[in-house]
Amino acid sequence: MEELQSALKERDLIVCTLPEKGRCLLTTRDFYPGEVIISQEPYVCVPNKSSGNRRCDGCFTSSNLRKCSACHVVWYCGSTCQKLDWKLHRLECQALSRLDMDKRKSVTPSIRLMVKLYLRRKLESEKVIPTTATNNYNLVEALVSHISDIDEKQLVLYAQMASLVNLILQWPEINMKEIAENFSKFACNAHTICDGELRPLGTGLYPVISIINHSCLPNSVLVFEGRLAVVRAVQHITQGAEVLISYIDTAGSTMTRQKALTEQYLFTCTCPRCIKAGQSDDIQESAILEGYQCKDYQCNGFLLRSSDGKGFICQRCGVVRDKEEIRKIASEVKSMLDTVLMSSSAGNHQETFFMYQKIETLQRKLCHPFSISLMQTCEKLLEILMEQQNWREALAYCRLTIPVYQRVYPGFHPLLGLQYYTCGKLEWQSLLAYWHSVGLPKSTGMCVQDFYSPVEVYKGLKGFWATRTVL
Numbered sequence: 001m002e003e004l005q006s007a008l009k010e011r012d013l014i015v016c017t018l019p020e021k022g023r024c025l026l027t028t029r030d031f032y033p034g035e036v037i038i039s040q041e042p043y044v045c046v047p048n049k050s051s052g053n054r055r056c057d058g059c060f061t062s063s064n065l066r067k068c069s070a071c072h073v074v075w076y077c078g079s080t081c082q083k084l085d086w087k088l089h090r091l092e093c094q095a096l097s098r099l100d101m102d103k104r105k106s107v108t109p110s111i112r113l114m115v116k117l118y119l120r121r122k123l124e125s126e127k128v129i130p131t132t133a134t135n136n137y138n139l140v141e142a143l144v145s146h147i148s149d150i151d152e153k154q155l156v157l158y159a160q161m162a163s164l165v166n167l168i169l170q171w172p173e174i175n176m177k178e179i180a181e182n183f184s185k186f187a188c189n190a191h192t193i194c195d196g197e198l199r200p201l202g203t204g205l206y207p208v209i210s211i212i213n214h215s216c217l218p219n220s221v222l223v224f225e226g227r228l229a230v231v232r233a234v235q236h237i238t239q240g241a242e243v244l245i246s247y248i249d250t251a252g253s254t255m256t257r258q259k260a261l262t263e264q265y266l267f268t269c270t271c272p273r274c275i276k277a278g279q280s281d282d283i284q285e286s287a288i289l290e291g292y293q294c295k296d297y298q299c300n301g302f303l304l305r306s307s308d309g310k311g312f313i314c315q316r317c318g319v320v321r322d323k324e325e326i327r328k329i330a331s332e333v334k335s336m337l338d339t340v341l342m343s344s345s346a347g348n349h350q351e352t353f354f355m356y357q358k359i360e361t362l363q364r365k366l367c368h369p370f371s372i373s374l375m376q377t378c379e380k381l382l383e384i385l386m387e388q389q390n391w392r393e394a395l396a397y398c399r400l401t402i403p404v405y406q407r408v409y410p411g412f413h414p415l416l417g418l419q420y421y422t423c424g425k426l427e428w429q430s431l432l433a434y435w436h437s438v439g440l441p442k443s444t445g446m447c448v449q450d451f452y453s454p455v456e457v458y459k460g461l462k463g464f465w466a467t468r469t470v471l
């Protein structure tokens with residue numbers, strides 16, 4: 001701990017303990033928006049695993065990959081990444097190679113992360129891998145696990161996962177309870193590593209970054225530069241203040257945010273947004289983000305339940321909207337969303353597009369214009385239109401989402417920045433498409449392919465709020 005404190009002191013930070021939150025990271029000087037507060041390499045990390053989307057274990061790139069010829073599980077982009085990873089992978093490779101091929105292929109990233117955690121601890125104790133003040137197993141031991149608070153079902157799952165780790169490592173002295181507890185630590189401390197466009201690439205454990213607590217109105221954000229986790233200030237943080245990031249998507253109502261935090265992180269948030277729960281401006285915000293809109297579509301008022309419970313009253317014009325009418329549209333939206341999820345997994349883009357358009361029409365009748373679910377439908381339509389390279393219509397949908405983003409991601413939020421960026425790219429693509437159509441492009445010396453695809457940028461947005469990992 002002393003070593004950590006003196007390493008942090010050099011970065012103008014200090015670790016303290018608060019009775020209601022446990023450890024926290026405080027500043028010892030002012031930090032300004034955009035400034036890096038702290039950065040850290042992962043103690044252990046693994047790339048995501050999805051069919052047809054393999055990544056290098058070293059740098060997480062998905063191009064020019066070659067499989068490890070011994071274990072056939074791990075991929076590398078070249079000898080540089082392979083050599084850097086060799087001390088750890090040599091042991092992992094031997095362990096994986098003992099499994100039959102089917103079992104080997106079914107090893108999930110979470111299991112691999114745990115196997116790597118134990119192998120790194122072993123190599124540290126044998127002094128093969130050096131420890132540092134900010135990256136060592138003692139810091140992993142200090143992470144909160146909430147093991148005594150998690151439910152029976154989750155415990156059984158962790159115990160099963162621990163057996164698989166044991167099967168892979170085959171260490172006679174291994175402590176199964178400790179592995180299960182470490183899975184519980186991963187659940188509330190591991191981070192999803194994203195690329196510059198906020199697309200998820202993998203999962204990593206960053207023991208110092210994990211000291212940072214949550215706020216739904218954070219003063220900092222966590223982003224990644226390769227595998228390096230970087231925490232930047234998004235507000236002026238005064239000397240002595242706590243560094244706070246958000247563990248979840250801050251766009252939801254207080255109830256939605258609280259639910260996500262209690263389910264995965266097992267605490268009740270008391271940030272400045274959450275303490276307003278039940279107050280009139282919080283009720284109004286929830287009704288706008290997740291509630292219904294006035295029967296008079298021109299009114300734009302939000303609704304609150306009437307005292308007799310028979311309907312909803314517009315808080316601007318006083319018109320009552322029938323509960324039964326709302327229920328009918330809401331259930332139609334729900335069943336269409338269920339169907340579209342099935343049809344989109346079958347890969348029929350055109351059909352999916354038409355269904356989302358129908359859902360949008362219904363949601364416009366039902367939801368407030370700042371509704372998050374309506375915004376999500378617009379994002380789906382935007383995504384499909386971009387995949388079809390229909391830049392003009394995609395631009396129209398992207399513009400529709402901007403006011404909602406401005407409302408739900410205030411200040412220097414990276415998601416808002418990326419949405420502006422997508423919009424800007426679409427403006428440019430639409431202009432280029434127009435130039436092509438009127439025969440002007442060659443004089444500019446540019447063509448559409450010269451630019452970064454907005455589809456790629458957009459896909460990143462979807463993954464960002466998975467910055468914490470659900471096991």
Ligand SMILES: C[S@@+](CC[C@H](N)C(=O)[O-])C[C@H]1O[C@@H](n2cnc3c(N)ncnc32)[C@H](O)[C@@H]1O
Nearest residue numbers: 021022023144188189210211212213214265267
């Ligand atoms: C990643 S850890 C943060 C560091 C942690 N405080 C510690 O002592 O190691 C996440 C855990 O910290 C606690 N925590 C984080 N933010 C909190 C908050 N705003 N209020 C109360 N507890 C919080 C919860 O127990 C949560 O599961």
